[in-house]
Amino acid sequence: MTTSPRTWQPLRRIDREKLLLGFAAPALALATAFVIISLVMSLTGQNPFLAFQIMGDYGTKADSQVWIINKAIPYYLSAVAVAIGFRMNLFNIGVDGQYQVAAFFAAAVGGYLTFSGTLRIPFILLTAMAVGAIWAGIAGFLKATRGVSEVISTIMLNAIGGALIGYLLHDGRLAERTQNIVHTPYLPESTMFFTIQTDAGRIYGTIVIAIVAGLAYWYLLGRTRFGFDLRSVGESESAARAGGVSVKRMVITAMVLSGAMAGLVGMPTLLNDSGTFGNNFPGGIGFMGIAIALLGRNHAVGMAFAALLWAFLERTGGRLNFEGYNQEIVGVMQGIIVLSVVIAYELVRRWGLRRQQRMVGAQLAARAAATPAAVGAPVPMEKPPATTPGATGDRRAGQNGSDDPTDPEVP
Amino acid sequence: MAVTAALALTASACGESSTETADGESPGVGIAFDVGGRDDQSFNEAAARGADQAEEELGVSANFQTARNDETDADREQRLTELAQEGYNPVIGVGFLYGNAIARVAEQFPDTTFGVVDAVAEGDNVYSMVFAEHEASYLAGVAAALKTETGKVGFIGGVNIPLIQKFQAGFEQGVNDTDPDVVVDVQYLYADDDRGFTDVAKAKEQADGMLGRDIDVIYSAAGLAGNGSIEEVAGVEGAWAIGVDSDQYLQDGLAEYKDSILTSAVKGVNVAVFDLIQSVHDGEPLNGVGEYTLADEGVWLATSGGFIDDIMDEIDTAREGIVSGEIVVNDTP
Numbered sequence: 001m002t003t004s005p006r007t008w009q010p011l012r013r014i015d016r017e018k019l020l021l022g023f024a025a026p027a028l029a030l031a032t033a034f035v036i037i038s039l040v041m042s043l044t045g046q047n048p049f050l051a052f053q054i055m056g057d058y059g060t061k062a063d064s065q066v067w068i069i070n071k072a073i074p075y076y077l078s079a080v081a082v083a084i085g086f087r088m089n090l091f092n093i094g095v096d097g098q099y100q101v102a103a104f105f106a107a108a109v110g111g112y113l114t115f116s117g118t119l120r121i122p123f124i125l126l127t128a129m130a131v132g133a134i135w136a137g138i139a140g141f142l143k144a145t146r147g148v149s150e151v152i153s154t155i156m157l158n159a160i161g162g163a164l165i166g167y168l169l170h171d172g173r174l175a176e177r178t179q180n181i182v183h184t185p186y187l188p189e190s191t192m193f194f195t196i197q198t199d200a201g202r203i204y205g206t207i208v209i210a211i212v213a214g215l216a217y218w219y220l221l222g223r224t225r226f227g228f229d230l231r232s233v234g235e236s237e238s239a240a241r242a243g244g245v246s247v248k249r250m251v252i253t254a255m256v257l258s259g260a261m262a263g264l265v266g267m268p269t270l271l272n273d274s275g276t277f278g279n280n281f282p283g284g285i286g287f288m289g290i291a292i293a294l295l296g297r298n299h300a301v302g303m304a305f306a307a308l309l310w311a312f313l314e315r316t317g318g319r320l321n322f323e324g325y326n327q328e329i330v331g332v333m334q335g336i337i338v339l340s341v342v343i344a345y346e347l348v349r350r351w352g353l354r355r356q357q358r359m360v361g362a363q364l365a366a367r368a369a370a371t372p373a374a375v376g377a378p379v380p381m382e383k384p385p386a387t388t389p390g391a392t393g394d395r396r397a398g399q400n401g402s403d404d405p406t407d408p409e410v411p
Numbered sequence: 412m413a414v415t416a417a418l419a420l421t422a423s424a425c426g427e428s429s430t431e432t433a434d435g436e437s438p439g440v441g442i443a444f445d446v447g448g449r450d451d452q453s454f455n456e457a458a459a460r461g462a463d464q465a466e467e468e469l470g471v472s473a474n475f476q477t478a479r480n481d482e483t484d485a486d487r488e489q490r491l492t493e494l495a496q497e498g499y500n501p502v503i504g505v506g507f508l509y510g511n512a513i514a515r516v517a518e519q520f521p522d523t524t525f526g527v528v529d530a531v532a533e534g535d536n537v538y539s540m541v542f543a544e545h546e547a548s549y550l551a552g553v554a555a556a557l558k559t560e561t562g563k564v565g566f567i568g569g570v571n572i573p574l575i576q577k578f579q580a581g582f583e584q585g586v587n588d589t590d591p592d593v594v595v596d597v598q599y600l601y602a603d604d605d606r607g608f609t610d611v612a613k614a615k616e617q618a619d620g621m622l623g624r625d626i627d628v629i630y631s632a633a634g635l636a637g638n639g640s641i642e643e644v645a646g647v648e649g650a651w652a653i654g655v656d657s658d659q660y661l662q663d664g665l666a667e668y669k670d671s672i673l674t675s676a677v678k679g680v681n682v683a684v685f686d687l688i689q690s691v692h693d694g695e696p697l698n699g700v701g702e703y704t705l706a707d708e709g710v711w712l713a714t715s716g717g718f719i720d721d722i723m724d725e726i727d728t729a730r731e732g733i734v735s736g737e738i739v740v741n742d743t744p
Contacts, residue, residue, distance in 0.1 A: 067485065071483075099609065162602050162603050165603050166571055179531055179573075180529060180530060180531075180572065180573050181507065181573075235572070273484065279572045280511070282482065283603075283604055283605075284480065314488070317488055318476075322476065322497075327477060
């Protein structure tokens with residue numbers, strides 16, 4: 001950035017600081033959450049420490065781990081779908097509808113295809129992604145052409161999706177009936193995804209899909225021109241437009257990508273578990289994805305941990321219920337954790353920003369004091385601006401173009 | 412990334428399972444409820460009453476577990492597995508969503524007896540309890556048609572699924588057979604979402620809309636959510652609510668509104684659950700499919716409150732017609 005050792009050194013210190021802040025935020029969040037949860041439980045007459053012990057014991061057992069991993073796969077995919085939108089300030093609340101519509105059509109296509117076996121899998125996956133992309137694309141199109149808020153349109157599309165499935169998931173339309181369950185035709189055994197056998201149960205092979213999706217997300221958004229454009233639209237539309245980015249096209253593209261990812265959310269259940277889409281197909285994972293994306297800070301690895309944490313809480317929540325605790329306490333914990341994380345990150349970000357400003361300011365003041373004394377010192381006049389943006393309070397120009405000193409996505 | 416995390420997790424506690432199979436005395440009966448929980452005053456409550464009766468008469472205690480909304484089969488399997496591993500016997504899943512999970516878990520615990528309400532599950536150690544809801548609903552329809560003064564009655568279903576359509580079909584047929592001029596307004600709270608059984612506010616809203624359209628008898632088949640409809644109906648003079656699954660006139664949680672509860676289409680889940688617990692207690696566990704119909708008093712129309720005493724002749728005629736096979740009640744609308 002600069003050859004002058006005087007300006008170089010503080011910058012390096014800020015970098016170390018950044019690392020520290022990166023750890024401070026989640027640590028603060030978890031500690032806060034822990035304290036609040038303990039308080040809530042104590043106030044309602046439940047022993048929090050015994051509960052944490054039960055959760056810790058039970059959640060780390062081998063069969064619990066398999067269960068948790070399997071449960072986390074759709075959560076992760078859902079979080080990635082939401083995060084794609086988040087990165088450009090699009091709030092796709094419609095992942096829930098997108099994945100259900102996608103899973104329904106994918107299951108129907110898979111069930112009615114005539115050629116046998118493994119060959120159907122790519123068709124099922126592609127159908128799911130395409131349907132999810134179309135369903136989200138509607139909202140993207142409406143936003144780009146008519147300025148309709150994606151928050152409104154996606155949540156309405158959730159309802160429309162529910163009605164569409166309700167209509168088609170009917171004996172004689174695209175489904176058949178077994179007792180009280182109406183479902184698409186069962187996929188044959190050969191069309192199911194592989195599983196990884198362990199001593200404690202089977203891990204869904206669709207974990208591979210989640211890993212590939214996570215890698216693709218990381219690479220596409222963090223390492224490509226497209227990802228840069230997408231993020232820059234999220235940072236400032238006018239700046240992106242000035243940089244030659246078509247904002248409308250980016251809106252549609254981001255929604256389509258988010259929807260395609262959402263289409264995969266139902267696949268672990270469909271291809272590794274149920275083999276059919278029926279009126280017992282799990283719902284609500286799209287909303288879970290929003291919380292997990294927030295918790296994981298839109299970071300590919302962060303979201304993986306968040307998804308595992310969510311699954312851990314659900315697994316151990318069932319056990320808590322068994323031990324006489326209220327099952328609702330898990331929902332309370334999830335809420336508290338998300339709030340703590342959001343608040344802690346914001347606090348740490350502001351604190352880091354102020355600290356950074358103070359340091360740069362102090363350093364400039366020191367230099368201003370030093371310059372007149374050392375006449376002819378090799379400090380060019382245009383040097384100071386290189387470090388001043390932080391001091392002027394423009395957080396965007398701080399470091400490496402990151403708006404957030406704790407943003408883990410920016411190296 | 413995820414793999415590393417997964418492997419790290421798996422490596423840390425290999426081979427250790429979360430629960431060891433309990434030995435010795437069974438701690439009693441394990442009951443896993445559908446959404447809404449034991450105090451839904453309706454469906455789950457009926458199952459709980461069966462267990463309460465077993466506790467009183469047989470000294471068998473019960474452990475109640477409840478489902479959350481939006482569960483998967485994995486969640487349900489976990490709940491059932493834990494009950495079975497802790498030694499509970501029988502283990503009963505209340506609600507059709509438990510069908511798959513019961514079949515899978517029953518296979519792993521051949522020495523435990525399993526029961527499932529509203530579904531038929533495979534397995535030699537599984538007792539499936541199914542009910543003729545449409546027959547009781549038919550009688551509710553007869554009562555509604557005779558009691559309405561506006562000529563309009565309403566049906567509120569929780570979720571538009573075959574199970575709830577049975578209630579609708581029976582009710583509509585009962586109304587039409589009694590008085591073809593009476594119009595039945597059918598509404599479902601959700602097309603495809605189990606919140607339909609817990610969303611009290613939405614049922615209240617729906618009932619409010621119906622009352623505004625001059626409908627004066629509302630039959631709700633929506634589990635816990637139906638309480639909202641009953642509450643709303645109770646606020647209107649001259650309007651009647653018809654309860655479901657439990658005799659809702661007798662429910663403590665609904666005592667405030669009981670003077671508006673005309674009758675209830677009762678589903679004898681308590682009878683079925685008690686049957687099963689008793690059979691296990693006696694060492695001769697039931698298995699296969701248990702059908703509970705109007706003929707064998709597995710379902711019935713409640714008379715608590717005495718509001719339908721004046722029309723009992725018509726209702727008895729209809730009951731006899733169904734029992735004798737003269738009236739065939741459709742189970743799909």
